[in-house]
Amino acid sequence: MTATNGIVDKLDELVNTDTGELDRRIFSDEEIFDLEMERIFGRAWLFLCHESQIPKRGDFFEAPMGRDNVLVVRQRDGGIKALVNTCTHRGNAVCRAEEGNVRNFMCTYHGWTFDLAGELVGVPGMKEFYNDELDKSKYPLRKVAQLDTYKGFVFATMDPEAPPLAEFLGRTGRIGLDQIAERGDVEVVPGIQKFVLNTNWKFPVDNTFDYYHPQITHISAQAVGMIPSAADNIDGGGAKTPEGKDLAVQRLRTDTESVVMLAEYGHAISGPTFEALVSVVPPSSRGVFAWRERPEAIAALGPVGQMVGGHPHIFPNTWITVGAQLSLRVPRSATVTEVWWFNFRNRDDTPENQRAQLQRQIHMFGPAGFLEQEDGENWSQSTLQTLGGVARDIPQLLKMGLGRGKIIHEDGVARIEAPVNEHAQLWTYLAWKEWLKRPSWEQLRDNTTPGEHL
Ligand code: FES
Ligand SMILES: [Fe+2]
CATH class of the missing domain: 3.90.380.10 (Naphthalene 1,2-dioxygenase Alpha Subunit; Chain A, domain 1)
Structure with a gap:
């Protein structure tokens, strides 16, 4: 947990719902922004894209989740996965495009290659430099904790403890999406x-x-x-x-x-x-x-x-x-x-x-x-x-x-x-x-x- 308890204790002063008065600092304070990233964007179900954007195998769309960016990818079996767009070698983004169609994702730093499900399938110099000792199965791209859809709208959360999407949206959230769906x-x-x-x-x-x-x-x-x-x-x-x-x-x-x-x-x-x-x-x-x-x-x-x-x-x-x-x-x-x-x-x-x-x-x-x-x-x-x-x-x-x-x-x-x-x-x-x-x-x-x- 970050050093944020000071702010948490002050929240009732910052946002007074009895008087309808807010402290303007909540709109520019960096420490509050960090806390928002962690406790709101790090936990909530977030809209990523619509299924119509990734109809075919290998189609992907990059979406933001807080400070992370995820690749929403149509899988071989028709399913959808969302992979955090960071190489498990030394962190470079494995994909620089905002959307497109791929057979796999090859990192442009040293060439590690990941399949549509995020599994590490290629390491240049595996034999020559790594002596065949690197266990590729240990270094897949990180996945979101939960992913689900509502009538074609794809959502994900980084929190394994988050309630199911339908419960999170509730009747009001679903009525909102129904305005399009x-x-x-x-x-x-x-x-x-x-x-x-x-x-x-x-x-x-x-x-x-x-x-x-x-x-x-x-x-x-x-x-x-x-x-x-x-x-x-x-x-x-x-x-x-x-x-x-x-x-x-x-x-x-x-x-x-x-x-x-x-x-x-x-x-x-x-x-x-x-x-x-x-x-x-x-x-x-x-x-x-x-x-x-x-x-x-x-x-x-x-x-x-x-x-x-x-x-x-x-x-x-x-x-x-x-x-x-x-x-x-x-x-x-x-x-x-x-x-x-x-x-x-x-x-x-x-x-x-x-x-x-x-x-x-x-x-x-x-x-x-x-x-x-x-x-x-x-x-x-x-x-x-x-x-x-x-x-x-x-x-x-x-x-x-x-x-x-x-x-x-x-x-x-x-x-x-x-x-x-x-x-x-x-x-x-x-x-x-x-x-x-x-x-x-x-x-x-x-x-x-x-x-x-x-
Ligand atoms: S950082 Fe991706 S291959 Fe090295
Ligand atoms: Fe307006």
Whole structure:
């Protein structure tokens, strides 16, 4: 165990869920980052890739797990293994490509070669230099502790003690993934978009639930017509709801129906209800929601899952959008985060529809996405301000709706029905604190089980 007990003892001061005040140091302190790597990313089930990315024997995709990188590899027997990308000789990465197809992995330092299952099968100079004395069976690539899939989504954990994936995800996490999986026969569009932001990873994570910022932060996206514009409405020419209300005004109204789902281990879903979401989408564009009428989707989501019109997030760093995209917020240091985007499409959709959907996806989020470029500016500035001698002493506030969230338990999901609020952000930090505090999975689950109130 690392020298972190000092921080663990201070966690209740750093994150006060009663007052909704956070210490800004949690966004830039290196010691806290080390503890996050160990106790969150070293234990949680993490999304690695989708099975459609590695359909054939020898296909691989490199994914981050904390500070480790793993090669997710399709095996000869059709199974999947995830191998830590470090040579067992002297540590070099055995694979420099981010994805591809191989017969085996040969390290470019001295040429040790590993098969698809990670077994060491080739050592140059075995006879001449090692006198045939090296036992190759002792030096396979290291594997993740557990790997499992949910409807094609591949996850792994480095912790042999972690509960099974289905239990970790729970009903709320599964509803989140169903927002993509239940669209039918889906696959990832080749080419994962990756870019770097100078931000602590928790800013993009908590922003997932922030429906307070779009009307200000995304005003330029409004100006170019990406999202409904207040100016259009003022001019009288803007889009209207079926009831004739101005869309942008509707966005700002406090009675917009929102639903917040909170779950064990820190998962959450937050944002408008599906009904509220549909009401601000012009009727001609509502075809994108047709998948929800599939009998399989209706059955998988259930009445509670069908309420979701907002953003599901699987703790610690996996976000699913309403537009069939999945994003990983990959921590690289306390103040640097890589953002990865996986865009999904239906295999049986027409090429025109697939193209149109991809255009919507990449223009919304990702390196060419309007919204995330605007968001990224805020997150970088917020991160920078956690370093100032004076600025870092000013608490971060999550007070919206504090203490007013009555939790309804139904269909295996805990939810709060409220207007725009900060309940899900607060839940995320409450869980974050518990992950750092509780080495025991049982205690972690018990302390992140929603009660009656938030
Ligand atoms: S470090 Fe890989 S072969 Fe030597
Ligand atoms: Fe945003």
